[in-house]
Amino acid sequence: MKTLSGRVIKAVASKFWVDTEEGVKVCFARKKLKADGEIYVGDRVCAAKERDSFVIERVEPRTNVLVRPYVANVDVCLIVLAIEPEPDLLLADKVIVNCLAEGIAPVLVWNKSDLEKADLSEYDNVCERAFVSAETGEGVKELAGLIRGKTVCFAGQSAVGKSSLINALLDSPALEVGELAKKIKRGRHTTRRSEILALGEGTYLVDTCGFSMLDAVDIPPEELRLYFDDMERFRQDCRFNTCLHIDEPDCAVKAHIGSGVGRGRYERYKLIYEELCDRRKNKYD
Secondary structure, X not given: OOEEEEEEEEEEOOEEEEEEOOEEEEEEEOHHHHHHOOOOEXXXXXXXXXXXXXXEEEEOOOOOEEOOOOEEOOOEEEEEEOXXXXXXXXXXXXXXXXXXXXXOEEEEEEOOOOOOOOOOXXXXXXXXXEEOOOOOOOOHHHHHHHOOOOEEEEEXXXXXXXXXXXXXXXXXXXXXXXXXXXXXXXXXXXOOEEEEEEOOOOOEEEOOOOOOOOOOOOOOHHHHHHHOHHHHOOHHHOOOOOOOOOOOOOOHHHHOEOOOEOHHHHHHHHHHHHHHHHHHXXXXX
């Protein structure tokens, strides 16, 4: 019995389009898989040929699952910012925390860099950054190289240019866009339809600018510091090993604000910490 391995790139009702080494195959699922749970776009699967069709026999273990729409095994999240609208760095920091909690690499992408380039130096020790212009093409080829071989989703405020950036990446020669990406109709997503764009060389774009990561961080307040690497690296010099960098005496993190820890990053850390504390209090009140 012939079997193929591949990535689910589209799901409509009970049909699944799987990108394999022999091209895209339309597959169905074993009843057992349907009973055990859904098959998500992004899943790595093994399908066997039966007569004139392929049947998904196995879903490989997932590294993560994101919702609205459900997408599995995301590697990178491009967090898109721009000079207009005014950048919401609190949202960006929340998305970064969620990414790190899910094992996803966050990348800050400053779009519309032809208008103005921002100072993102406070993220030097946080995540990778990219400066691009979907309008002029500046930096798009470099960004395409950065995400080569990855499954990529997008997050950010409305009107920062996520759709334009997707289109710019689709036309980037570094990604060698295939016929599949050209044929897929973008921008249509319902509860019955979800898909990603397969761009060749193992690169996939989660094609939904309404993608929701998102801004609600759901971790215990005392664990938040673990997701702020730029601050956590100084914790060994705090008086207390359990220092939360809020009100504790002899806090090394607070001593490095402005010289190793961005002042804005620290203030946003405190805001997120307070939100998590309030959420815990409301949950048990």
